[in-house]
Amino acid sequence: MKIVIGNDHAGVEFKNKIMQALRSKGHEIINVGTDTLDSVDYPDIAKEVSKKIINKEANFGILICGTGIGISIAANKINGIRAALCHNEYTARLSRLHNDANIIALGARVLGEDLGLACVETFINTEFEGGRHARRVGKIEQ
Structure with a gap:
C-alpha cells in the first residue's frame, strides 16, 4: 500500500516511528513532512498530503501536528478530502x-507512539462499509 505522510515540527519524531513501522510491513511511504524541528506551517503540509490523495498518488494519508486539530481543519478545506x-x-x-x-x-x-501506530494500523486496514454511509458521504462531497 502507498501512504503519504506529512507533519509539522511537532510531529517529526512521531512521524519517523510511524514510517519505520509501516515500512517494516512492506508499505511504500511518501514523506512530504519536515524532518527538522524548525517551525513550519501545518496548512502547507496538509495541502501537500491532500494533493497526493486527490491525484491518486497514494491510497491513504497521515497528518501529524501537535494536537492534530489544525492540520485536520486545513486538510478538510480541500475538496475530496475527508x-x-x-x-x-x-x-x-x-x-x-x-x-x-x-x-x-x-x-x-496527545497520543503515545504505540496508540498512534495502533490508530494508523486500524485506519489503513479498515474498509469502507458503504450502504447507508455512502449516501451520507456523498452529501459531504456535494
Whole structure:
C-alpha cells in the first residue's frame, strides 16, 4: 500500500516511528513532512498530503501536528478530502467504516507512539462499509 505522510515540527519524531513501522510491513511511504524541528506551517503540509490523495498518488494519508486539530481543519478545506482526527482505535476504525476517511490526523503531543501506530494500523486496514454511509458521504462531497 502507498501512504503519504506529512507533519509539522511537532510531529517529526512521531512521524519517523510511524514510517519505520509501516515500512517494516512492506508499505511504500511518501514523506512530504519536515524532518527538522524548525517551525513550519501545518496548512502547507496538509495541502501537500491532500494533493497526493486527490491525484491518486497514494491510497491513504497521515497528518501529524501537535494536537492534530489544525492540520485536520486545513486538510478538510480541500475538496475530496475527508480527514479524521483520531484519538483511539475506535475512532480510527469508524472514520473508515462509516465516513470513508482518506486521511488520518494525529496529535503527537496527545497520543503515545504505540496508540498512534495502533490508530494508523486500524485506519489503513479498515474498509469502507458503504450502504447507508455512502449516501451520507456523498452529501459531504456535494
